Amino acid sequence: MSLTLVAVLVVLFLAAACAVGLYNGLVRLKHGVSKAWSNIDVLLKQRHDELPKLVETCKQYMQHERTTLERVIAARNAVASAREKHDVGALGQAESGLRAGLGQLFALAENYPDLKANDSFQHLQQRISGLENAIADRRELYNEAVNLNNVRIEQFPDVIIARLFAFQAAELLEFSEAEKADVDLKSLFN
Numbered sequence: 001m002s003l004t005l006v007a008v009l010v011v012l013f014l015a016a017a018c019a020v021g022l023y024n025g026l027v028r029l030k031h032g033v034s035k036a037w038s039n040i041d042v043l044l045k046q047r048h049d050e051l052p053k054l055v056e057t058c059k060q061y062m063q064h065e066r067t068t069l070e071r072v073i074a075a076r077n078a079v080a081s082a083r084e085k086h087d088v089g090a091l092g093q094a095e096s097g098l099r100a101g102l103g104q105l106f107a108l109a110e111n112y113p114d115l116k117a118n119d120s121f122q123h124l125q126q127r128i129s130g131l132e133n134a135i136a137d138r139r140e141l142y143n144e145a146v147n148l149n150n151v152r153i154e155q156f157p158d159v160i161i162a163r164l165f166a167f168q169a170a171e172l173l174e175f176s177e178a179e180k181a182d183v184d185l186k187s188l189f190n
């Protein structure tokens with residue numbers, strides 16, 4: 001075997017090894033995005049299951065606050081629909097509506113001392129608040145995974161492998177302007 005042939009084979013082997021390494025890295029990132037989404041999905045499902053219990057507890061005390069309770073239920077259903085469709089854009093909008101509804105519901109609960117003192121309400125409020133915090137943490141991890149994936153499929157030489165094997169950019173979980181705006185606490189307590 002000639003020295004040139006050996007050198008060419010070594011270069012081809014190194015190029016193939018590099019391509020395999022790039023491909024495996026992109027696959028790992030793609031599945032990291034899926035895993036991060038699944039972590040959010042689990043928490044959204046748990047919250048989805050807890051919200052009817054909270055609303056039912058509130059209904060017993062807040063008969064004339066029906067509009068707020070219906071808004072929370074409608075927002076809950078919108079989140080569930082977006083979650084089932086894996087529609088990240090719609091989920092961001094639905095989350096905005098749900099957070100606003102929950103904020104109003106918890107603010108209204110201040111007007112009902114018996115409700116605030118109810119053990120079931122307190123437990124559900126703490127559970128949902130804990131889920132909200134966990135969802136916020138998972139959103140951050142999801143967006144980080146999406147960012148890593150999206151940057152990697154655009155970088156050279158990864159872009160060659162990404163285009164060759166049709167790796168797609170993932171969508172960040174973003175929030176509506178209403179959710180990012182400052183909260184008007186005065187209006188919540190009036």
